Each structure stands twice: as structure tokens, then as C-alpha cells.
Amino acid sequence: MAEDPQDTGDRDEDPQDPQDPQDPQGESTTGETTTGESYVSLLNLPLSSDLDRISEQLHTLARAQGALQELLKAVLSISSELELPTVLRRIVSTAMKLAGARYGAMGVLDKDGEFLSEFIPLGLTAKELADLEGVELPRGRGLLGHVIRHPEPLRVTDISTHPESAGFPPGHPPMRSLLGVAIRGRGGSYGNLYLSERKDGRPFDRHDERVILALAGTAGVAIENARLYQQVRRSAEQFQRLLLPQLPDLRPFTAGAAYRPASAPAALGGDWYDALLLPDGACALMVGDVVGHDLWAAANMSQIRNMLRALCYDRRTPPGSILTQLDRIMHAWADVPIATALLGRLEPAEGGWLLRWTSAGHPPPLLLLPDGRTRYLDTEPGVPLGVATELPRPDHSQMVPIDSTIVFFTDGLVECPGQSLDVGMDALAVTAARHAGRHPEELCLALADHHPSDGHDDIAVIALRTPPLMGYGRS
Numbered sequence: 001m002a003e004d005p006q007d008t009g010d011r012d013e014d015p016q017d018p019q020d021p022q023d024p025q026g027e028s029t030t031g032e033t034t035t036g037e038s039y040v041s042l043l044n045l046p047l048s049s050d051l052d053r054i055s056e057q058l059h060t061l062a063r064a065q066g067a068l069q070e071l072l073k074a075v076l077s078i079s080s081e082l083e084l085p086t087v088l089r090r091i092v093s094t095a096m097k098l099a100g101a102r103y104g105a106m107g108v109l110d111k112d113g114e115f116l117s118e119f120i121p122l123g124l125t126a127k128e129l130a131d132l133e134g135v136e137l138p139r140g141r142g143l144l145g146h147v148i149r150h151p152e153p154l155r156v157t158d159i160s161t162h163p164e165s166a167g168f169p170p171g172h173p174p175m176r177s178l179l180g181v182a183i184r185g186r187g188g189s190y191g192n193l194y195l196s197e198r199k200d201g202r203p204f205d206r207h208d209e210r211v212i213l214a215l216a217g218t219a220g221v222a223i224e225n226a227r228l229y230q231q232v233r234r235s236a237e238q239f240q241r242l243l244l245p246q247l248p249d250l251r252p253f254t255a256g257a258a259y260r261p262a263s264a265p266a267a268l269g270g271d272w273y274d275a276l277l278l279p280d281g282a283c284a285l286m287v288g289d290v291v292g293h294d295l296w297a298a299a300n301m302s303q304i305r306n307m308l309r310a311l312c313y314d315r316r317t318p319p320g321s322i323l324t325q326l327d328r329i330m331h332a333w334a335d336v337p338i339a340t341a342l343l344g345r346l347e348p349a350e351g352g353w354l355l356r357w358t359s360a361g362h363p364p365p366l367l368l369l370p371d372g373r374t375r376y377l378d379t380e381p382g383v384p385l386g387v388a389t390e391l392p393r394p395d396h397s398q399m400v401p402i403d404s405t406i407v408f409f410t411d412g413l414v415e416c417p418g419q420s421l422d423v424g425m426d427a428l429a430v431t432a433a434r435h436a437g438r439h440p441e442e443l444c445l446a447l448a449d450h451h452p453s454d455g456h457d458d459i460a461v462i463a464l465r466t467p468p469l470m471g472y473g474r475s
Contacts, residue, residue, distance in 0.1 A: 084226040091183075091193065091219040092122045098215060099208045101195040103175065106183075107144060108191040114148070116140040116191070124173070131171035142166030143178060147192045151182035153213060157203040159196075179204040181216045185224045193219070247275055252467035253283055253346075256441030258448040260459040262412070270297035270339065271410045271460035272305045276313065281348060284312040285464050287362070287408040288341035291384075300337040304330070304385070308343065319343040320358040320393035327360075327385045327393075338386040342408050346400070346464065353400045353466045358393050360385045363414065363421075366429065367398070368405040368436045374429045405440060405465045407432060412457030413447065427452035440465050 088106050096104040101123070108118035119137040140148050146164045147154050156178040159165050168175070179195040193216055198204060247255055257273050270290025277283055286308060290301045307329060311322045323343055330336055344357035344365065357365060357377070361384035365377045379396045400406065414424030428447065435446040440463035447461050 084223070084230055087222050087226045088120055089122065091215070091222070092120060095193055095195055095212055095215055096123060098211050099179065099195050099204060100199050101179070101204075102197040102199050103173075103195070105194045106191055107138065107140060107148075107194065109140075109148065109189060113189055114140070116144065116148075118191075128173050131173075132169075135169045135171060143180070144192070144194065147180035147182060147194070148189075151184075151189055151192075153182075153209050154178065154180040155204050155209055177203045179208060179212060181209075181212050183216045183219050183223065185220045185227075190220060190223050247462075248277070250275060250277055250283060250464070253277075254440050254465040254467070255463065256439060256444045257462040258441075258444035258459070259461075260412075260448045260451075262458045270301040270337075271412060271458045272301050273408065273460045273462040274305055274309055275462060275464060276309060278313065278345075280316060282316075283346045283464065284309075285344040285346060285406065285408055285462065286312075286342065287410060287460055287462055288339055289362070289410045289412075289460070291338040296335075297337070300339070304337070304339060304341075308341070312343070312345075318358070318395045319345055319356055320395040323358055323360050323385065323393050324389070327389050330386055331389055336386045338384055340384045340411075344406070344408065346406070346466065348469055349399065351399075352402055352469075353404075355398045355400050355406060356395055357397075358382065358395050360393065363409065363411055363425070366407040366409070366432060367400065368407065368432055370401055370403045372433055372436050374433045374436070376425065376429070400466055402466055402468050405436065405443065405463050407443075407447070407461065407463045409447070409461040410457075410459060412453055412459040413451045413461055414453055415457060416453050424452045 088108070092104040092106045095101070103121070103123040105122065106118075106120040107116040108120070109115070110117035116137075116139050124132070138144050143154070143156065143159060143162060143165055156162050158176050159178050160167075160176070175196040177197055181193045183190050183193055193212065195204065195208075195212065198208075247257055255275055257275075259271070259273070270292055271288070272290075273287045275283065275285045286305075288301070288304060288308075290297045290304065292300075304326070308322070308326055311317075311325055317325075323341060326341075330339075339360070340362040341360045342357065342362040342365065344355055346353050346355050348354075355365070355377075359379065359381045361381050364379065364381070367375050367377055369375070377396070377398055380394065382393050383391055409428075411421070414428050415421060416424055428451070431447060431450050431452075432443070435443050438446065444461045444463050448459055451459060453459070
């Protein structure tokens, strides 16, 4: 580009140069200020349409930031759950909150991925639920099926005008808008998340779609974690049950037992129970708890149970002496476990049955009398097994009427951190009294299902009901 011949580039900088009306202090040589230029700059402000556009962009940005914060909270909330039913409901409720939707649902696919095997709706009022009573839950037809066959996000402003809409059953609340998003796991599609009716009356927009898509990614991971947790928990429970005995035929006694694993995944426990008829007509009843929640505790539990069964059989040794022998055997192991135990021997006596028992640091037996009253057979519990073989283990005895029920249990049934053990034991006695007339098996299941503990420890409970004597054991 050619230079201008009139510009040499050497012009002096003169603050009073008439061609330069502005002096170094920002004042004009005529004494006038630059206020006129400010007026001119006002003419360059955006028009009202531009201001509206900027306002809308700021509003969108604020909405996006708010949604991001809510999404982060949602991720933490969903990821903190491990029970699958709770995870699924929390995903739906969180999606409804993020999109401002009145209704939400989770559709879980069947094993073939073609239809819905489970449908979890939220947001329906009590009246709306009553109006739908007797109506079959959706199987995945119409628009719900569209999301199954085409797992990309679906936004519909008016459901009734969509070519694949199948309508609603009688009693279904009116719904116009729909947002459907697939939820995927490592094994493919798990199900679909459906939202309907924004509370502000507007249709779902692209912002809603993006937020719910982000949530669906987290939901897929949370569901996989919950399913893995269930598999691990089932495997641990199955292994634990394989170590526990099937109660033998104890007739004429009636017996029952129940076991519940700890709520933590893969938390194998050391709780166990057992009972067996003895050659002299007595019945041995036992329960125990090895310290720890791992394979080591489970293996030790199995060994202790088997040894105690062998020590009880074919001898009339008092329970205290049997636990002393067991304790000495355990102290010969390379790694001595710590365990609590309760061992009882029920033998026929004049007019009823005599219970002899001893405790190694274990909760006391619970006695349910024929008239429905309950009482704990409280005695000095003694020290746990694996602590000190030289300490004595006293025996205790109690006459038990015919048709009474004796309950042995582990502390996982009544223990709750931060709460006195007496509170849990009192609650257990109330539950036992309420179910005292049921078969011992049903009684144990009721106690295991309605226990007052926090569920963080495994539970073992066994119950034995005394029969009429009828000459039994009187040889």
C-alpha cells in the first residue's frame, strides 16, 4: 500500500497545535469539555430488541448454572444409594425436580428388552391413583414403546397428535407433553425415564433434554452399582446359608430359625444357630457370634458350630463344662477367634421341662410363656470364648412350662449404635409377645423381619417350643 506524500511521520507533538484540539490534560483548547462525546456514545447503545436478547441469554446462563448445581447434587444423592428400588425411585424424583415436571416414571425393560417388566410412576395424587385402580400398568406400547425401539431422546409437545400415540386408559390424568430418555448400563438399555407436564405449562425444551440426558448417564452407573451390590449380597448370603445347618427333625419339639445377613455388601458374618436331639431324650439348643465380618469369621463360625455339636452329643456334661472344653480347643488354634455363645440343654422334669444353660458373653434367652407373657432369663453372661480358659463358666437352670417357647438370638437382632441395648431388647420382647401364638418358624421370621436394630450386623435367631411330656425321655 503506497504512503501518503503529505505525511512525513515527523510532525512535532505540540499540545497547543490547532490541529490537535485536545491538550494532555483532556481539555480542549477552547475551554470546552468532552461531554458532547458522551452524548454521542449514548446513541450507540443497543436497541430494545438487543437488550431483550442479552437478558434472555443471561437468564439462560443463570438457568444453566442452577441446573448444573442441582445436577451435581442429584449425582451425589443417587450415587449414595445401593438398594435398587430406592435408586430407581430417586432417579425419577430427581428428574422431575430438575425439569420441573409434575409426573415422572421409570420403565424397566424385560430380559429381552422388548417390553416393560416394571413401571414406577411418581407424582400421581391419591385421587389419581384411585382412578387408575385395576388398570394394568403400561407394558411399553405407544409412545413408551417408541422410546424402547428408538432409544434417542424424545420430546413431544402434544402427545395426542403424535402418530404413535396409543391414547390413555380410562381414569388416566390428562397429559400433553412428554420427555423420554433411555437409561443405559454396561449390558445395554436398562429402561427408560419418562417425564410429563412441566409445572409452568410450557413444553419441555432442549435445556431440559440435555439436563435429563446427563442425569440418565449417572442413573445408568447408579443402577449398575445397585445391581452389582445385590449380586454380591446374594452371593454372600448364599455362602453364609450354606454354612448354617438345616434344622433336623426335633420332634416332639417344634422349632424354627431365621438368618439375615448384614446390610453392608459382602459382609459375611459369624452368626450361627443349631439344635439337636440327644440320646438321653434332651434337646440341645445353641447360638453364637464370631467377631468379624469376613471369610475368616465365617470359616471360624463353621468350625466352632461343628465342634460344639460334637461336644454336646452322647454325653450328659453340663453346658458350662462343654463351653469350657470348646474354649480350650480354640486356644490351640494358630489364630484364636473371639466369639460369644449361648448353649442350652432342655430335659424332661416333673410337670414340665428343665432348661440348663450357660453364656459366653451372649445376650440372655427369651422365654415366652403359654399365657403370652415374656421374660428374659438374665444371669451373669460370663466372658466370650477365646479370652481366658481359666475363668469359670457357671450353669443356670429354669423350669419351663409345657407349650412355652425359648428364643435364642444374636445381638444383631437388638443392637443399634448410640442406643441402649435394653431399648432393643424391650422392643424385641414386645414383638415376640405379639407373635407368641404362631409356629416357631413364623415367630423367628417375624422377629427377623421386624427387628429393632439398625441392620448393620447379621442376625441369627432360633426358637424351640416345649411339647407335652407323654412319657418322653423317661427311660
